[in-house]
Amino acid sequence: MDLQEFLATEPTHDRDDLVDLRALDFVSSYDSHLMCPICHCPFVEPVRLQCDHVFCHKCLQSAITTFRSADSDEFPCPSCRTPTTRVSTSVPRLLVNMCDEIQVRCPLQAEGCAELLPRCHVQSHVDKYCGYRLVPCPDDSCEKKIRKRDLQSDERCLHGYFLCSRCEEDVMEKDFEEHDKELCSSLETTCVDCGTTLPQRELKKHVDACPDVVSPCAASKYGCQVKIRRADSGTHEQTCPLISLGPYFEAQNTRLNSLELTMRHLQQRNEIFEDGMSNIRNTLLESARAGRSNRRRSVTEPDRTQSQNEDDPTETPNVFSSNATTYLLSLHESLREEVSQMSHALTDLDARASMTIMNECLRIKEDMAHTNAAVNSVRMQVQWLMNPRLHNGARTGVIRTNTASTAEARSQLTSTSAPGPSSAAGPSLGPLRPRRPSDTGREGTKL
């Protein structure tokens, strides 16, 4: 659809009574490709531009109304600035599904709902299943709201206060269950260790301080197996050897840690140095190879080969005086290189020679064909000319004059059409002797 039509459409997810999908709390991070570049949320109702960039329906609408130039139907894509006139609401199903499957927390998390669910189910969860949604009190006279799961089947109003029978506090009926189990100050419990009875909400504080709680010795991490009541721990601490050794152990541990750290540093440095060493070795090898390539060049200039070969050994020992083996190896390598260079040159020469021979042959062949053709044409003309003579020789005196005149005419005809020497030779061939009979037979088929 074009921009005007697109602006006229209403995003279906934009009504007030619906869950705002952009405000949801995501359980884990989602792929940044699923994120609308404008609102930075996973796409809500994605739409696509001509350039294949995808945005949320609502985000794109607000961008279009702001960035479209007033007098044109074009709109630059926010991502790539390609001018666009059409918006497509069809995006790959895959994209929509991936956005819909992102796990979110129920938006009523603050009210106590701990539900995790895919984004596409949030709406129905909140509408139908979430027990923490506040709904109007079923009693028409009451204007308060109540959590859905507290609704009673008989649709009573639970907002009336009544007195807790134990603590004498006013408690709203809807909160009574919670009060009864956790908050009521009259609730009591006993400490497992010392047997004291105390209000439930103070239990935690008590356990931290209770003298009868059995706890492991403070040096347990150094191997002291003793578990002892908190009240008696003072006497144990005086006798336990591990506790007196404690500070020493601590110091040793920190030393060990720092040593390990320096070890690791040194190892890293060592690795770096080794890398550097191998780098240096590589560059040395390369320079040796460069020396060899100098020599390779000298193969093409035979007059300089001698001097190069004399130079090389004097250069290379300087580089490799510290490493005789490498030097020998490289020398061997360079010699081998030279040999292969030579064989290359040989094959090269070979190929070149055969090439020239071939070329010459071709030319000669061509010449021969030309000559053949010329000979042939000469032969043909000779036959043409000879033909009338032969006939004349065979016939009687009466017809002779007649034929002679036609032969004259014919020979003139051929002399005009035939090029080169044959035109000159044609008439001069006139007074020739009759040809052999075998020739006459062939002449018939040829002409």
Add this chain to the structure above:
Amino acid sequence: MFANKRLGKELIKIKDHTPPGITIAKSDSLEEWQMDIKVLDDNPLYKDQTYRLKFTFNNKYPIEPPEVQFIELPASSDTPRPIPMHPHIYSNGIICLDLLSSSGWSPVQTCESVCMSIQSMLTANSRNERPPGDSEFVAYNRRRIRDIPFVYEDDNV
């Protein structure tokens, strides 16, 4: 509302990770952030200096661009922040960059991408000068940044 959600997400991302040379200096509210930027290469104009950018977001962000300018902290303070020398940056910190204008802005840009653009604008510069008419502009300008009719004639920087 829209702006706050988007800024919240950006802030989480920036606090988690920023590109090299860019750090967040102040983000007390979702209306104004301050970012510290450094030029990473050896450009002698900006070597060993840190500059502070102030972002002011309005409630139409990211549909409308944020106001971005350099701010100066005195050299005597713990964190001295001068105004960088650049032919498109006035000595009061106002930046002439078409990306930050209503016409050049795109909602796809983020605080991070703007910082990176300004960082590269500094990196690419080699001229040690202020824009023409700097002293007059600084003395007389009382307009808000978005109302200044900049002319973006120079595409080279």
